[in-house]
Structures are given as C-alpha cells and as structure tokens.
Amino acid sequence: MITETEPLKLGANLSLDQAGALREALLTRRGAPLAVDASDVERLSGPCFQVLASARVTWDADGQPFEFTNASPAFENGLALLGAADWTRPQEDFLP
Amino acid sequence: MDPMDAIRTTFFIECDELLAQLEEGLMAMEQGSADSETINSVFRAVHSVKGGGGAFGLDPLVRFSHVFETLLDQIRSGQVDPSEGVVATLLRAADMLADHVSAARDGGGVDESRSEQIAAAIMSHTIGGSATAYEPESDEIEGLDFKPQMIALDLPAAEPAADFDISALLASAGADPVADAAGKDEAGGWIVNFAPHASLYAKANDSALVLRELGTLGEAVITVNDEALPTLDEMDPAGAYLGWTVRLPASVAEDDIRDAFAFVDEDCDLEITREGAAQDGPDIAALLAVVVEPAAPEAAPVAAVAPPPVALALVEPEPEPAADKPFSLMDIAPHVDALAPASPSAPAQAAAAATNAPPPPQTIRVDLDRVDRLINLVGELVINQAMLAQRVMESGAAKATDVNLALTDLELLTRGIQDSVMAIRAQPVKSVFQRMPRLVREVGEATGKRVKLVTEGEGTEVDKTVVEKLSDPITHMIRNAIDHGLESPADREAAGKPAEGTVRLTAAHRSGRIVIEVSDDGRGVDRARVKAKAIEKGLISADAQMTDEEIDNLIFAPGFSTAATVSDISGRGVGMDVVKRSVQALGGRITILSTPGQGSRFSLSLPLTLAVLDGMVVTVGDQTLVAPLTTIIESLKPRVGDVRPLGPNNFVLKIRDAFVPLIDTGAALGFGKSKFDPTEGVALLVESEVAGQVALMVDHIQGQRQVVIKSLETNYKPTAGVAAATILGDGRVALILDIDGLVTAHRKAPPRVDTLAMTG
Numbered sequence: 001m002i003t004e005t006e007p008l009k010l011g012a013n014l015s016l017d018q019a020g021a022l023r024e025a026l027l028t029r030r031g032a033p034l035a036v037d038a039s040d041v042e043r044l045s046g047p048c049f050q051v052l053a054s055a056r057v058t059w060d061a062d063g064q065p066f067e068f069t070n071a072s073p074a075f076e077n078g079l080a081l082l083g084a085a086d087w088t089r090p091q092e093d094f095l096p
Numbered sequence: 097m098d099p100m101d102a103i104r105t106t107f108f109i110e111c112d113e114l115l116a117q118l119e120e121g122l123m124a125m126e127q128g129s130a131d132s133e134t135i136n137s138v139f140r141a142v143h144s145v146k147g148g149g150g151a152f153g154l155d156p157l158v159r160f161s162h163v164f165e166t167l168l169d170q171i172r173s174g175q176v177d178p179s180e181g182v183v184a185t186l187l188r189a190a191d192m193l194a195d196h197v198s199a200a201r202d203g204g205g206v207d208e209s210r211s212e213q214i215a216a217a218i219m220s221h222t223i224g225g226s227a228t229a230y231e232p233e234s235d236e237i238e239g240l241d242f243k244p245q246m247i248a249l250d251l252p253a254a255e256p257a258a259d260f261d262i263s264a265l266l267a268s269a270g271a272d273p274v275a276d277a278a279g280k281d282e283a284g285g286w287i288v289n290f291a292p293h294a295s296l297y298a299k300a301n302d303s304a305l306v307l308r309e310l311g312t313l314g315e316a317v318i319t320v321n322d323e324a325l326p327t328l329d330e331m332d333p334a335g336a337y338l339g340w341t342v343r344l345p346a347s348v349a350e351d352d353i354r355d356a357f358a359f360v361d362e363d364c365d366l367e368i369t370r371e372g373a374a375q376d377g378p379d380i381a382a383l384l385a386v387v388v389e390p391a392a393p394e395a396a397p398v399a400a401v402a403p404p405p406v407a408l409a410l411v412e413p414e415p416e417p418a419a420d421k422p423f424s425l426m427d428i429a430p431h432v433d434a435l436a437p438a439s440p441s442a443p444a445q446a447a448a449a450a451t452n453a454p455p456p457p458q459t460i461r462v463d464l465d466r467v468d469r470l471i472n473l474v475g476e477l478v479i480n481q482a483m484l485a486q487r488v489m490e491s492g493a494a495k496a497t498d499v500n501l502a503l504t505d506l507e508l509l510t511r512g513i514q515d516s517v518m519a520i521r522a523q524p525v526k527s528v529f530q531r532m533p534r535l536v537r538e539v540g541e542a543t544g545k546r547v548k549l550v551t552e553g554e555g556t557e558v559d560k561t562v563v564e565k566l567s568d569p570i571t572h573m574i575r576n577a578i579d580h581g582l583e584s585p586a587d588r589e590a591a592g593k594p595a596e597g598t599v600r601l602t603a604a605h606r607s608g609r610i611v612i613e614v615s616d617d618g619r620g621v622d623r624a625r626v627k628a629k630a631i632e633k634g635l636i637s638a639d640a641q642m643t644d645e646e647i648d649n650l651i652f653a654p655g656f657s658t659a660a661t662v663s664d665i666s667g668r669g670v671g672m673d674v675v676k677r678s679v680q681a682l683g684g685r686i687t688i689l690s691t692p693g694q695g696s697r698f699s700l701s702l703p704l705t706l707a708v709l710d711g712m713v714v715t716v717g718d719q720t721l722v723a724p725l726t727t728i729i730e731s732l733k734p735r736v737g738d739v740r741p742l743g744p745n746n747f748v749l750k751i752r753d754a755f756v757p758l759i760d761t762g763a764a765l766g767f768g769k770s771k772f773d774p775t776e777g778v779a780l781l782v783e784s785e786v787a788g789q790v791a792l793m794v795d796h797i798q799g800q801r802q803v804v805i806k807s808l809e810t811n812y813k814p815t816a817g818v819a820a821a822t823i824l825g826d827g828r829v830a831l832i833l834d835i836d837g838l839v840t841a842h843r844k845a846p847p848r849v850d851t852l853a854m855t856g
Binding site: 012013015016019020022023026027030042043045046047050051053055058078080081083084 | 169336
C-alpha cells in the first residue's frame with residue numbers, strides 16, 4: 001500500500017482527447033511512488049489506457065511502486081476489455 | 097453490379113437502419129431515459145454513419161456527423177447534460193443527418209444554410225464550441241515509426257481437470273463440420289491480432305470500442321501487447337504503441353469479426369487467423385483414434401494438456417477413423433462456452449461479464465426478387481393442391497380413403513409453407529412509424545402547435561408490399577390530425593386541456609388483418625362546418641337528414657376540404673380522399689370515430705398481404721368471377737318492385753330508403769346474357785370510390801374463398817373492370833373484379849350519382 005504521496009485522482013471521462021492531459025499529470029508525479037485513484041472513472045479510451053500503461057512501464061523502470069486504488073467497475077471493465085484486467089491487482093502479481 | 101456499388105448500396109441500407117436506431121434512441125432520451133446504453137447506441141449510430149461516409153468520401157455528410165458526434169461523445173462521457181433543449185437540437189440534427197444521407201444516396205444537395213445552422217446549434221451545446229468542427233487530419237503523424245508486431249501467444253493452456261468436458265473442447269475447436277470440410281486448415285478458435293495506427297485515434301475512433309465490439313461476438317480472451325510501449329517522457333499521447341490479441345470461439349463468423357473493424361481497417365494492422373492454422377499438429381490420425389475410441393475418459397487429459405493445434409486435429413475431417421465418428425459435432429455445439437471456465441485467465445471472466453447482453457438474432461439480406469419468386473411458386477403450389485383435391489373428389493374416391501387423408505396432410509403442409517413464406521416478407525411497421533416523429537415535429541413547428549406523438553405496436557408485422565404503401569396514408573392522417581384535429585395551445589388551455597396535444601399512432605393485428613389507428617385529443621370533427629361545406633360543394637342536398645357518422649364520413653368525399661385557407665400542411669382538399677383511395681387500393685377500409693371536444697380516431701384495417709385475397713366467388717353467365725370481400729357491404733335478392741328502370745338501359749335498385757345504381761356485371765364486362773332480369777339473380781351491394789354504393793347483379797353466389805392473386809396486367813394486359821385473376825381448384829382462370837373499374841366501364845359518361853341524397 002502506498003501512503004507516502006497524495007494519490008492521483010483520475011477524471012470520470014478518460015476519453016480520446018484526455019490522453020495528453022493525463023500524460024502531463026502523470027509526468028509531474030514521476031520519481032515517487034504513485035497511487036492512482038480510479039474511483040470516479042466511467043469511461044476508459046484506448047489512448048488513455050496507453051498513457052496509463054506507459055506510466056506503469058515508466059514507474060517500473062524507475063523502480064518505484066505504482067498502483068491503482070479504488071477502481072470503479074467501469075474502470076475494471078475498461079481494463080478487462082483492453083486485456084489488462086490484472087492491473088488492479090498488486091503489482092507484484094503482474095507478469096509483463 | 098460493380099462491387100463498389102454493391103458496398104455503397106449496403107452502406108445506405110445500413111444507414112437507414114442506423115438512422116432508425118438514432119431516432120429511436122433520441123426519442124427514448126427525449127422521454128428521459130438517458131441511460132448509458134441508449135446514449136451509446138445513439139453515438140454508435142452517428143459514428144458508423146460518419147465512418148461509412150468517410151470511406152465513400154461524402155464530405156458534407158462527414159463534416160456534419162463529426163460535429164454531431166462530438167456533442168454525443170460529450171453527452172456519453174457525462175460532460176454535457178442531455179437536457180430537453182439539447183435533445184431537441186439532437187433530434188433536429190438527426191433529421192438533418194437523414195437529409196445528408198438521402199442527398200448522398202440520391203444525388204442532389206442539402207439545404208446548406210439549414211445544415212450550418214443546425215451544426216452551429218450543436219456546437220453551441222458542445223464544450224469547446226466551434227473548435228470541435230471537423231478538419232481533415234493529415235495522414236500520418238511525423239516521426240512516428242510504428243511497426244506491426246507479431247505477437248507470441250502466451251495464454252495459459254487449458255489445465256487438465258477431472259471433470260473436463262471433451263465435447264466442449266471439440267465444439268470450441270469447430271462447431272461447424274461443413275465449414276471445416278470446406279477449409280481444412282481452419283478449425284480452431286479465432287486469433288485476432290489488432291494493432292491500431294495513430295491515424296485511428298486521430299479519426300476519433302477508439303481501440304477500446306473495437307475491442308468491446310469483439311467482446312460482444314462471443315467469449316473473448318483479450319491480451320495486450322505493450323512491447324513497443326515507451327516510457328511516459330518518450331511517448332506521444334496521440335501515438336499508437338499497443339497491440340491486442342483477441343481469441344474468439346470458433347463459432348464466431350469471420351465476417352462478424354471483420355465487421356467490428358469495418359470503420360478502422362485502414363487505420364490498423366489486422367490479422368485474423370484460425371488457431372493452429374498453418375502449424376504442424378501432432379499425429380492427427382493417432383489423436384483421432386484416441387479420442388474417437390470409447391476410451392474417451394482417458395483421452396480427455398491428453399486433449400486438454402495438448403497445445404492448441406490439437407483442437408484442430410480433433411475435427412480435421414481426415415478420412416480414416418473420422419468416417420465413423422460416434423458423435424455429432426452439431427449436437428455438442430451448444431456447449432461451446434464450456435471451455436472458457438477451464439482457462440484460469442481473469443480477462444476471460446471479466447470479458448464475459450462485460451458481454452452478458454444477448455447476441456442479436458442472425459439475419460441475412462436476400463434479394464426481394466428471390467422471395468417474390470418463392471412466393472409465386474408457393475401460390476402455384478396452393479393452386480395445384482386445390483386442383484389435385486378436386487380431381488380426387490371427381491374421381492370418386494371415398495371420403496375416408498388414404499388418398500384423402502394424405503390430401504388433408506398436404507393441405508395443412510401447403511398452408512404452413514404459405515404462412516412461412518409470407519412471414520419472410522413480413523416486416524414490422526416500425527420502419528414507417530419511425531418516420532413519423534420527424535413529421536410531427538415539422539408539422540407542429542409549422543402550425544405553431546405543441547404535439548406529442550405516442551406510438552404503439554411498432555413490432556406489428558405485415559407484408560412488405562403493404563408496409564411500403566402505408567407511409568402515405570399515415571402521413572396524411574397525422575398531418576390532418578395535427579393541422580385540423582388539434583387546437584392551438586391557447587385554445588387547448590382555454591378548453592381545460594394540456595397545452596401539448598397528443599397524437600397516437602397504433603398498430604395491432606386483429607382477426608387476420610392489421611388495424612392502424614391515428615387518434616388525436618383535439619376538438620373532433622366540426623360537424624356543422626363539415627355539413628355546411630358539403631352542401632356548398634353540392635355533395636349533399638341542403639335538407640338532407642344525416643347521422644353524425646354520415647357527416648363524419650363526408651370528409652372522405654372527393655374534393656372535400658374544410659380548411660378556410662389551403663395551408664402547406666394539409667387542406668388541399670385531397671388529403672382524406674387520397675387516404676381512402678390508397679387504403680382501398682390495398683384492400684382495406686377506413687373508418688372515423690369522432691367525439692366533439694375530445695378528439696377523433698381514424699382506423700385503417702388492411703389485409704396482411706397482397707398476395708392472397710378474401711373473395712366472394714360468384715357466377716355470371718358461364719363465367720366465374722371473384723369480388724373482393726372488403727368491398728362488399730351486403731348481398732340481397734332483389735324483389736320485383738324494388739328494381740326501377742332509369743332511362744332506356746339503366747336500372748336502380750331500392751335498398752331501404754335509398755336508390756342505388758344497378759349494374760349488370762355480365763353486360764358491363766361484355767359477356768352477359770341478352771335478357772336482363774334482376775329478380776333472377778343476386779345483387780351485391782358494394783362500395784365504389786367513383787359512385788358510392790352500387791349494386792352489382794350476378795347470377796349466383798358460390799361462396800367465400802381465399803384466392804391467390806395473379807396479375808393480369810403482367811401476364812396479359814390491363815383490362816377495364818378486372819383487377820387481377822386467380823386460378824381455381826378446377827384449373828380455370830377466374831377474374832377478380834375491380835369494382836371502380838367496373839362502375840366506370842358501365843357509365844361511359846359518368847353523371848354524378850349521389851347515393852346519400854334521399855329520395856323516399
């Protein structure tokens with residue numbers, strides 16, 4: 001469980017045009033453990049998923065923990081559709 | 097047909113369906129059901145129209161739908177609230193989109209200023225406003241060097257389980273032995289490799305939606321390939337770095353998979369293969385031997401732990417042991433889903449949860465000509481069956497012989513085939529009903545009235561030929577209901593009614609016919625005005641005593657109009673007259689029921705098909721004729737005193753208090769007897785369009801029968817007084833009477849005959 005930093009709260013609508021903003025927001029948090037709060041997410045587009053996937057890769061490369069917390073059902077569904085249902089499990093279980 | 101034309105035709109057919117779906121969704125939203133499924137279906141409809149439009153280079157259509165889609169996307173994502181005003185704009189936009197589609201299909205242009213005006217209205221609701229206007233994007237994003245990745249499949253193999261269901265594995269490997277025989281290499285489940293290009297996202301498409309579409313086809317196992325994914329600082333949010341591998345059951349049709357990519361296939365790398373295709377499987381014959389032999393329990397683990405190509409091997413229609421397969425693949429096909437639980441992968445279960453919607457029923461598109469040919473042949477079959485029955489009867493076979501029993505079976509079978517074939521051409525009236533909300537909006541706007549349209553029974557099915565001809569009469573009736581029936585909002589409030597008027601459009605099956613009703617809650621028929629108008633037009637005499645019903649029916653009289661000024665909407669004096677004629681041409685009836693102050697109700701009663709007809713079979717001279725039952729009011733035997741001569745050649749028949757023209761059917765058709773004695777025959781009182789009620793003299797009535805209609809026009813030539821022909825059980829051709837044609841033929845120079853004017 002990551003408690004040191006303030007979680008990054010995702011917006012409700014992670015639509016196509018939100019990918020840029022999401023990337024910026026994530027980049028400002030680089031270098032520290034990060035919890036991403038997905039409780040409000042109602043929609044997950046491919047590009048936003050891609051940014052989140054890249055963030056996982058990035059945090060992994062940096063050796064920092066990265067996790068999703070409070071995933072909403074819509075977020076879980078979105079991940080499952082995009083072949084990443086296991087993301088919301090603790091990172092140790094993730095086999096890239 | 098040129099292949100491109102064929103695709104184009106299909107696109108426009110689909111557009112019609114999509115526009116209907118759009119309208120339906122928006123109507124639901126208007127009634128306050130803004131659930132995500134409704135909004136999604138609305139979005140998808142516009143999006144698909146746009147995608148197809150783009151493929152055909154229909155720029156105005158694409159531009160408009162892009163603006164439309166942007167707003168819908170924001171509604172879908174909850175950024176914009178679908179308030180009443182927004183939905184009203186969306187409805188107008190849907191109408192405009194339909195115009196764009198028709199313009200693209202039929203050539204010609206659209207009202208550009210209206211299109212721009214509506215686009216502006218949409219943008220005023222859109223967050224980001226006019227910035228969302230469509231701009232064609234450059235094809236490729238600079239510097240992006242994306243290479244399609246071949247993805248190594250690393251799915252957990254099915255684990256051997258104690259209760260493993262071998263039939264399920266077989267089924268998943270190929271549920272369709274015929275298809276397998278056709279393509280020997282294709283037997284396993286589908287593997288779809290999908291890698292979007294950046295242009296896919298740039299065109300506002302989304303890989304997530306494509307994957308969702310795939311998920312609806314069947315149990316999908318989706319894995320993501322992120323090998324090419326750079327770290328955040330190196331990535332372009334508009335780029336495309338991910339690829340997906342989707343495994344689908346073998347039972348899914350390849351076309352359905354390709355359909356999911358219909359609008360993105362230019363913007364992605366796509367590879368659809370059968371699992372295990374082009375790979376060397378293990379010794380097929382040996383494996384088959386293991387599986388096919390009764391020692392199946394032992395075989396189960398073998399099959400289960402084997403790599404995917406085994407699945408292929410199991411149903412490979414190789415000659416040797418497969419010839420005596422002890423099981424049928426068709427029988428076990430329903431178990432197709434049973435394999436999935438054997439896979440421990442979580443995505444499969446999540447995907448299953450996401451796709452719990454029932455799959456839509458499968459349909460095929462068939463050329464109407466083929467169906468018509470089939471219907472024609474079935475008509476022949478019915479006739480032939482009747483002829484055969486008659487021959488058997490004539491041959492003197494006793495009633496309870498086997499031949500007769502077999503004939504009864506044949507009759508039942510024939511009727512079953514006839515019903516089923518008719519059902520192929522049956523269509524729900526929805527396609528007609530769906531055009532009406534737009535009409536109501538436009539007429540309401542033009543007349544300054546607030547109207548709510550309530551429809552019921554859209555699913556009621558009726559023959560396609562009837563559906564096509566319903567549109568005009570319903571349009572006229574609805575226009576009429578709004579223009580003449582409903583009061584202005586101020587008048588309505590003064591009368592203690594809600595300002596918004598209601599027009600109801602309903603369809604239902606009733607005793608083998610379809611009944612369509614258009615009712616309004618307006619002022620009802622203004623009988624005093626109708627009567628005054630009818631007197632003024634010379635339709636009735638000034639002192640005529642008429643029942644309310646008779647007055648109401650005056651509005652169907654040719655040339656009757658009560659509108660003080662002829663408006664754009666209705667009131668050209670042709671409306672209800674045309675409605676009645678087109679309904680009668682369909683073998684239907686129209687009735688009106690009106691209550692002053694409470695509204696009017698028009699009922700159309702139509703036959704379900706135009707291929708068969710209920711007729712009264714009659715004899716005239718040595719000919720057998722069929723009179724359409726719908727036109728017959730009553731039949732009677734004239735008494736001597738009731739028939740009066742009118743001029744040298746004509747007669748009138750006294751029926752109760754009225755005199756109606758008496759027509760010698762045989763003479764009118766040119767094969768009558770030389771001497772005409774009305775008291776010897778039977779008079780059919782029929783309703784004609786040109787002369788109101790008319791009595792037709794025939795010799796005998798044989799009975800009521802359903803007959804198959806054969807066009808005389810196509811097979812011979814148009815004949816006055818004859819609508820069509822049919823073939824009777826004895827093989828003879830019988831003519832079906834065209835009542836109006838007959839009346840016209842009888843009266844070469846038709847004087848006005850007023851059946852309503854009382855003489856007695």
